[in-house]
Amino acid sequence: MQRARSAAATPITKDTADAVLARRAADGDAAAFEAIMRRYNRRLFRTARSILRSDADAEDALQDAWLHAWRALAGFRAEARLSTWLVRIVVNDALGRLRRRNAQPVSLDMAMNSSEFPPPASLADEPDQAPDRIAMRAQLRKLLEARIDQLPEAFRTVFMLRAIEEMSVDEIAQALDIPPATVRTRYFRARSQIRGSLASEIDASLGDAFAFDGARCDRMVAAVLARWSRQG
16 A cells, blocks of 8 residues: 555656556556546547548547546556557547447458558658748648548558557557558558559649749739830
């Protein structure tokens, strides 16, 4: 009992191990569970979002998953990472919500067809915080999010966890209960589909590159005519 009280009194920091937080949260330590949520909220939201394709639905599913996780923490064993265990819970909760919403079976094992290709370089944010660069990144992010939403469900979840959350292949395989080889295949195919989709978008936009119409054209015409009249 003294040891339990001592553990609960130990301050929680960003370096507090997951296993310690899990034990304390299972014993009813709300601060420990809050630390877990803050540590993994983004990852789990992205996981739910990859399945449900709706921010509102993903938030609702995440709330349910967190409550489910807290109730189940007493049975958590450290054979797997806490993050993997949590991802599995939110996947199951999101899929259940999707089944109820669609009133039809939903499976992560749907058949897909796409060519594979080696993963491209990382899409890390530019450090430049100039307004035009920020706006450009915002537009790119929206475009990527739209393309991710268009991926088949099985690919979308694997892509979100691997490319965005940078989970390992083995962690994803364990969380989704699929073989590592399947994770790799779905990840490469997802990237292929996104790459092809973005390439098509770029090709369609090439004719509009360096557009010179509307107000820009009007200003140029007015400037040239003004200079012509001065010279005449």
